[in-house]
Amino acid sequence: MKLSDYVVAFLQKKGIRHFFGYQGTMIAHLVDSIERNPDTENHSSYNEQGAAFAACGYAQAKEECACAYATSGPGAVNLLSGVADAYYDSLPVIFLTGQLNTYEYSGIKGLRQQGFQETDIVAMAKPITKYAVQIRDAEDIVTELNKAYHIATTGRRGPVLIDLPMNIQRGEVENPVYDMEFEEDVCGVEVEEAVETASAHILHGTDEAVRAICDELEQAKRPVIMLGHGVDSAVSQQKLIRFARSRQIPIITSVLAKSVLAYDDPQNFGCIGGAYGHRYANMIANAKSDLLLCFGISLCTRQIGTKVNEFAKGAKIIRIDLDPYNLQRNIHENGENEIKILAETGTLIQALDKVPCREQEGISDWMVVCSEIRENLQAVDDALPERYPNRMIGELSDMLKDTGAIAVDVGQHMVWSYQSFKNREGQKLLFSGGHGAMGYALPAAIGAYYATGKPTACICGDGAFQMNIQELEWVKRENLPVKIMVMNNEALGMIRHLQRDYFDCLFAGTTDGCGFASCDFSKVAAAYGIPSCRMHCEDVKEEAPQFMEGQGPKLLEVMLEHGTFAYPKTCLGEPIHNQQPYAPKSVYDHLMAL
Structure with missing residues (x-):
């Protein structure tokens, strides 16, 4: 079986039917295989960056793996902005690049370029991929392709890049395998080191984590669920929303998770944003809540402001995240009043979904408070x-x-x-x-x-x-x-x-x-x-x-007018719940006193 045919057949069997890219000499065998496969479609962009972003949009919209390709040198380099986009937003995208024939390499260390349109794309892509590899022997493609797909689609998802020299593409695969078994995390050593560095206070077991969350919820009077893009399964999203509805807990989302809830859902209390978030979301999370349950949301400075230690000082923060590196960051100073849970959000949400709902005194009153904040601050903004x-x-x-x-x-x-x-x-x-x-x-x-x-x-x-x-x-x-x-x-x-x-x-x-x-x-x-x-x-x-x-x-x-503005906006140094143009003092004081 021709190697490029195997690559296309493998991805097609994984559910990828549409391939995005731009033709070129060093990727021509792969494109030919896409075109000849009756179950795949080739879509040509007019710049490789367009192909990469199309793959990102596909992965976001379908919540499944996507694929983009490019020829060597300038074509591969043009993919990189889309590779970075997939990496930072945890999108499972397979990037395939063409490359010089392996026999064209001189073996001279330090030689700037081996041949026309040659670039070490693997070295360039490594900082913004979960895995990047060049195939130097046709026999390696089965293991490396299976491994790359596994890495892209498990754990915290993200892009991988496979560089395919031209003679490798036209090589032969004698024993094609489409579903190899791997360890849960093939990059486990790095993850273990990250966990150890993060904190000794991280919770790992699902049962222990569920008990901690339920214990804190029983004590809280003003809980808020903060839902991020890390809850990337529609099933998990709906179970978390059901959990919030049954307990009357308001939900605030990240920008990437905005469409998890319809705009008019009564549980939807807007997007958090350190500069431009919904005014009411910022006030509820930063100034009014006593417990933040954070599922798959990074709490980066764009979300909670540059004065990280000032965020939600009156609240306990529980952070559920699959990425141990994220959990190395403290929100409150020295991590005080903060619980970190290293877990796959879907697994934990499924466990929480089975916990019986208990009546909690005052929780319905809290929803009334949140609704009043939303109504008043939305009216302030609508009048601007x-x-x-x-x-x-x-x-x-x-x-x-x-x-x-x-x-x-x-x-x-x-x-x-x-x-x-x-x-x-x-x-x-x-x-x-x-x-x-x-x-x-x-x-x-x-x-x-x-x-x-x-x-x-x-x-x-x-x-x-x-x-x-x-x-x-x-x-x-x-x-x-x-x-x-x-x-x-x-x-x-x-x-x-x-x-x-x-x-x-x-x-x-x-x-x-x-x-x-x-x-x-x-x-x-x-x-x-x-x-x-x-x-x-x-x-x-x-x-x-x-x-x-x-x-x-x-x-x-x-x-539009030349001098357009985006409001409300947090002025540098201000708390994120007091944005410009400032709400009337009487309205602000009333809501802060609720």
Whole structure:
């Protein structure tokens, strides 16, 4: 069996039907095998970064493994931003790269380059993959491919990279194996060291962890569940929500986990955010709770603010995480009033789901308090004239209610989207979280379409959209049902806001006439053959619905004022529950006294 045929057949048997990449000499055998396999489809991007982000969007939307490929040298290097995105957001993606024939290597140590378009992609990718390896002998592919897939899909999931020299791709596999057994964690030595370093106070056993959680819940009067992307199974998510409903515990999510709960779910109390989180979520978690149950959420500075030790000082924090490295970090000073549990969130949630619910005095009153905080602070934000883009995003979400997934790019529009997009039950919002990569949304929406089989959408800013604008040809070529919204304020709005506050309004590289400019995106889309429309923000509610109807791709360009802002925003040094523009003192004091 030809080796490249085996690689494709292996991944197809693991459920990967769609492959994203860009053709090249050193990867041609693999692409030929994808094309010849009757059960797989090859999808060509116009930059390898687009292929990588499409694979990330596929993995996010389907919650399963994805695959992207590239040729050697510049092709492989172009994948790396998507590799990093998958690594930081724990997405199981198999990256396959072509490489020089093994016989072209000279064996001369220190030689800068062995041949044309050669790059040591394994060394470059190792810091941002769970596993990266070059195959030097065809006989190794069976073990290495099985091992790489196992690593990508178990434990804290993430990307792997396999570098395939051209002569290896055309080699032979004599005994193809599609399901090898491995130890629970093939990188166990590193994990053991991380556990030892983390703390002697980490709980490991499920029974002990469940007892600790239940004991703390019995004592708590104001518990909150903080739900992160680490709860990556739909079954586990629903069991955790059921656990919260039965005990009347409010849920606050990370941005990546926003779509776990529908926007109008009574248990949903918003997204935590050190700078731009929901005002009410920040107040409930940081200032009002006495117990935070944190499932698969990193509690990084973007979530809880740069003054980490100041977060939720009046609450006990229980952190359930599969990654021992995350648990090495303390939130409270010296880890006081903090319980760390090293566990797979799904296993622990399943055990908690079996614990009988007990009546707790005062818990229903706590939900009333949280609801009052949400209602009052949401009213404060809804009244802010600066938040007109948020209101427009809410209007757009009504027009996109039938889409399976919405990929959101990076910038002010990302903040407006996670604050105000009204996601329905089962509708996924996809973000580039830890990596925060501009140019993510359009290819991610493409990948999400192949993952779900449903129409998708993407929301971009004018700066972010230009990063991978060439993938419009991919959308047109395959006539994909992707609705594209470009928020055009003719500026890099988030940095412009920063420059206004801290750089005396010197808008270097962010506005027209100062190193940045934007085009007419509706005309660009028309040049690609995609129906398009340009309108001002205030006209979206009345004019956009008719344009957005129908099948196939469309691009809607929404014109905004140059000086747009993302609010509420935590001012540097302020507690995260007291954001600008500040709530009226009477409202703030009343809610803090509840």
